[in-house]
Amino acid sequence: MKALFIGGTGNISTPVSEIAVQRGIDLYHLNRGNREPIPGVKSLVADITKPKELEAALKGHTWDVVVNWIAFNTTDVERDIELFKGKTKQYVFISSASCYQKPPVSPIITESTPLKNPYWDYSREKIASEEVLIKAFREEDFPMTIVRPSHTYYSVFPITLGGWTEYTAVHRMKKGLPVVVQGDGTSLWTVTHARDFAKAFLGLMNHPLAIGEAYHITSDEALTWNQIYTFLADAAGVEANIVHIPSQKIIEYADQNGFPSEEGNLWGDKSHCALFDNSKIKKLVPDYVATIPFSEGIKETLAWFESKPERMIINETTNRFLSELVKNYG
Known part of the structure; x- marks a missing residue:
């Protein structure tokens, strides 16, 4: 081929x-x-x-x-x-x-x-x-x-705020600072x-x-957002200090205070449950089985970030946004 x-x-x-x-x-x-x-x-x-x-x-x-x-x-x-x-x-x-x-x-x-x-x-x-x-x-x-x-994910942190190509949320976890999870953190995600x-x-x-x-x-592993953040903290060897804030409050605060919009990220994606029926791809590819649990895969991702200092990007705008959210709503 x-x-x-x-x-x-x-x-x-x-x-x-x-x-x-x-x-x-x-x-x-x-x-x-x-x-x-x-x-x-x-x-x-x-x-x-x-x-x-x-x-x-x-x-x-x-x-x-x-x-x-x-x-x-x-x-x-x-x-x-x-x-x-x-x-x-x-x-x-x-x-x-x-x-x-x-x-x-x-x-x-x-x-x-x-x-x-x-x-x-x-x-x-x-x-x-x-x-x-x-x-x-x-x-x-x-x-x-x-x-x-x-x-x-592989070379990104699949979390809502302070992740993806940033190391910001992990840095906050290691400093003992709070991280923000939308809603009450119990909606299911894949x-x-x-x-x-x-x-x-x-x-x-x-x-x-x-x-x-x-x-x-997708995988067939259903996790709550609380679990996703907790597994990331576990991989980093710390305890996650999670502060729950309603999605609407996060979106409004970003819009009203000059931060990048979070409407697409939240209402357009991560504020909702997302569980997938993979029957169609499994019918086409019968031997497809996802075998890497997030609790293990995220350790590899963290090691990838920490293997080169230039990958450990701490976005000060994100940092300030998270701190202000916690101060106002936490």
């Missing part, structure tokens, strides 16, 4: 790339070459937004699979349709499980759950991109597959390690029954 990953060195795509190489996939990355290449991956250096660079890098290539890990809007998708029409047997768009209906009408999400998120521009852009691809499949036979990850995600994802690559279909890929 000859595959092209546009991007390929991010939080999810890095483990997927590493396992793809282990499985003997002839894998190419198309990116700007700013990150250390993954051993065994062939590199095509170009900026996806620059047509002349793209033309030179892709000249003479056809693909079994093209995956765009960094397509976020209809402009990106429309460009890819023109670029890879007739040149790939499958095009995979990385969408997002945040596209599913908010607020949810059921805590159990399937691929037939409506796509509607009035709170988050990111999700609406992904939904619009899916619609462009579905139209291209129906009218032009463009061989697309849609994949919707949900809060998948986190998935990227190596588990990779098992299912590689199974749908170049699979003829995946063409024209959409799938989410």
Whole structure:
């Protein structure tokens, strides 16, 4: 199988790339070459937004699979349709499980759950991109597959405030400072390690029954937000000092005091329960089982951050936001 990953060195795509190489996939990355290449991956250096660079890098290539890990809007998708029409047997768009209906009408999400998120521009852009691809499949036979990850981690902290690419929340935990959890912390959430995600994802690559279909890929482990923060603190060797604040208060305080908006992050995503029925992907990839519990996977993520000081980013704006939330509502 000859595959092209546009991007390929991010939080999810890095483990997927590493396992793809282990499985003997002839894998190419198309990116700007700013990150250390993954051993065994062939590199095509170009900026996806620059047509002349793209033309030179892709000249003479056809693909079994093209995956765009960094397509976020209809402009990106429309460009890819023109670029890879007739040149790939499958095009995979990385969408997002945040596209599913908010607020949810059921805590159990399937691929037939409506796509509607009035709170988050990111999700609406992904939904619009899916619609462009579905139209291209129906009218032009463009061989697309849609994949919707949900809060998948490897080199990010999958928490609500002070995490993701930041080390801020962990720094606060280690200093004995409070961290903020939305609501009462008891709503159920799903986190998935990227190596588990990779098992299912590689199974749908170049699979003829995946063409024209959409799938989410998650673990089956349901955790409360209190558990997620507690497991992170355990990995850091400290006790989490959790302060619970209603989502609406967090959103209002951010909006009224010049902090980045939290409406999409909360009302558009993490304030709701999110449990996934993975029957569809398991039918396509029967041996898919997520086996990395968050309590173990997060230890690896913490070690990844702490292995290089430049990864331990403490965002002072986030720090101030959390401290002010605690002072006003804690």
